[in-house]
Amino acid sequence: MGERIGKPLFKQGIGILNGYAFTYQGRSDKWHCGTANVSPSSGQRVFGILYSGMEEDDFNVLDNFEAVATDPLGNDVGRYRREKVNVYFESEDRVVEAVCYVMTGHKPIDRQLYPPSNRYLNACLETAHTAGFPLSYILTSIIPEHVSDPKPAPGYSLRDL
Numbered sequence: 181m182g183e184r185i186g187k188p189l190f191k192q193g194i195g196i197l198n199g200y201a202f203t204y205q206g207r208s209d210k211w212h213c214g215t216a217n218v219s220p221s222s223g224q225r226v227f228g229i230l231y232s233g234m235e236e237d238d239f240n241v242l243d244n245f246e247a248v249a250t251d252p253l254g255n256d257v258g259r260y261r262r263e264k265v266n267v268y269f270e271s272e273d274r275v276v277e278a279v280c281y282v283m284t285g286h287k288p289i290d291r292q293l294y295p296p297s298n299r300y301l302n303a304c305l306e307t308a309h310t311a312g313f314p315l316s317y318i319l320t321s322i323i324p325e326h327v328s329d330p331k332p333a334p335g336y337s338l339r340d341l
Contacts, residue, residue: 184245185238194312195230195267195278202226202321206259206283207294214294214324216304217283226321227313230269230278239279246281256284295324 201221204214218226239262242248249258260281267278285291296304301323308318 185241189231189233192230192232193271195228195269197226197265197267200224200226204296204324205293211297211300213297213300218280227317229311
């Protein structure tokens with residue numbers, strides 16, 4: 181994310197977002213595959229990395245990158261919306277306010293699930309493993325169930341997790 185805004189961010193630890201699910205929803209023109217998103221989903225949770233050091237100008241850059249847009253009445257009309265959420269900050273055993281980007285589903289292509297490419301799945305697995313997400317979460321959430329052979333992409337082994 182720091183590359184997108186042009187400055188380093190500070191990783192604070194793992195956050196757990198309750199009431200959302202990790203999905204590969206929508207299709208990315210950059211990656212040519214489904215990409216990671218969060219969607220409201222009762223009883224589910226998403227592990228993520230909490231960062232600090234973001235200013236409003238940084239969020240505006242991310243808004244542009246994520247195609248956040250509203251009409252004159254304040255209605256979401258872009259591909260994503262910026263949402264304030266309460267996240268459980270695991271290492272400090274407390275709830276903090278954070279920001280996440282949630283796909284709006286305005287475009288028909290964003291209402292469908294698409295499998296990730298091997299390259300993209302590798303990137304997700306590497307991030308989850310490096311961050312210290314639980315193995316059970318990685319196996320049940322990061323590796324999509326609609327992959328016929330749920331193995332990591334070439335060059336990555338479950339033994340590495």
